[in-house]
Amino acid sequence: MNHVLESQQFTVTMLLLLFKKADEFRKLVEKKRFKKLSRTLDGLQLISLFYEASTRTRMSFEMAARYLGMQITTTESAGIFSSAAKGETLWDTIRVLSSYHPSAIVLRHNETGACEIAARAAQNNVAIINAGDGKGQHPTQAALDVYTIFREFGRLENLTILLGGDLLNGRTGRSLCYLLSKFKGVQFIFLAPPSLQMKPDIRQHLDKRRVPWKLATNMRDVLPEADVIYWTRVQHERLSQADKRRFNGKSPYRITRQMLQYVKSSAIIMHPLPRVDEINIDVDKDPRARYFEQASNGLFIRMAILWYVLGRKELKRK
Ligand code: NCD
Numbered sequence: 001m002n003h004v005l006e007s008q009q010f011t012v013t014m015l016l017l018l019f020k021k022a023d024e025f026r027k028l029v030e031k032k033r034f035k036k037l038s039r040t041l042d043g044l045q046l047i048s049l050f051y052e053a054s055t056r057t058r059m060s061f062e063m064a065a066r067y068l069g070m071q072i073t074t075t076e077s078a079g080i081f082s083s084a085a086k087g088e089t090l091w092d093t094i095r096v097l098s099s100y101h102p103s104a105i106v107l108r109h110n111e112t113g114a115c116e117i118a119a120r121a122a123q124n125n126v127a128i129i130n131a132g133d134g135k136g137q138h139p140t141q142a143a144l145d146v147y148t149i150f151r152e153f154g155r156l157e158n159l160t161i162l163l164g165g166d167l168l169n170g171r172t173g174r175s176l177c178y179l180l181s182k183f184k185g186v187q188f189i190f191l192a193p194p195s196l197q198m199k200p201d202i203r204q205h206l207d208k209r210r211v212p213w214k215l216a217t218n219m220r221d222v223l224p225e226a227d228v229i230y231w232t233r234v235q236h237e238r239l240s241q242a243d244k245r246r247f248n249g250k251s252p253y254r255i256t257r258q259m260l261q262y263v264k265s266s267a268i269i270m271h272p273l274p275r276v277d278e279i280n281i282d283v284d285k286d287p288r289a290r291y292f293e294q295a296s297n298g299l300f301i302r303m304a305i306l307w308y309v310l311g312r313k314e315l316k317r318k
Pocket of ligand 1: 056141170274
């Protein structure tokens with residue numbers, strides 16, 4: 001694996017290795033063994049290029065890289081602060097940045113498919129890592145999501161996943177479906193208003209892999225079935241004009257303390273964050289809430305991904 005473009009690229013063996021490595025990195029970070037950690041990818045260069053807003057993905061990638069000894073050159077709001085503002089294409093930008101010999105470029109872009117273009121434009125064996133492309137995918141988020149589920153249940157098989165919120169425009173749910181469809185006994189419930197439902201490409205992919213799924217619109221009906229409740233915000237910035245009017249800045253489905261009575265005691269509640277109004281803050285203290293742990297897991301899984309993509313390549317070169 002050179003580029004990380006879509007979650008389907010992670011094989012089951014690779015995931016287990018990433019989980020193990022993430023656990024190792026977690027221990028070293030917790031014990032503050034920073035010297036030891038920094039030898040992992042010492043001296044390698046990372047460019048982080050973000051055309052869309054980000055808190056967790058950018059910070060955790062950059063901190064992951066620093067812990068592992070990499071040096072980072074970054075631009076946030078690249079749409080405004082890079083030459084894209086002057087009309088430069090992504091192709092040209094990547095072509096030039098990759099000629100500065102970074103080991104990887106972590107890229108978030110507002111256009112679906114942007115990372116594939118970047119991967120074709122990249123020179124010098126530079127790895128492109130997709131940190132979210134429009135309504136497309138967010139593979140490293142899916143990796144941290146399954147890591148969170150695995151830490152909780154000790155398995156990824158035989159689980160019912162309830163995905164709720166804006167499934168049309170959100171990329172995290174899409175990447176999670178692609179990834180979890182590799183595991184036996186997984187089934188999905190898609191809870192969304194009709195205009196925000198999961199797109200046919202994912203449904204067809206699940207059909208092809210014989211993964212059961214169903215659509216739902218009533219939250220109370222389906223909450224009791226779920227082992228994993230994966231909530232997402234309405235992507236107001238990506239809505240059609242009609243949906244903007246329809247949802248008017250609000251979420252159609254909200255998890256409240258009152259709703260928790262319908263949730264299995266063994267279930268977990270996840271959310272890629274940022275949360276807006278779709279999970280009440282008083283749910284945070286419920287023992288089933290896992291979204292903050294999930295976000296924290298992002299650091300360790302991204303360390304593991306950088307190690308996997310760059311460290312193993314370095315080893316081969318030596
Ligand atoms: C998500 C994203 O950017 O797709 N955020 C994240 O990376 N954790 C989810 C979102 O923006 O709603």
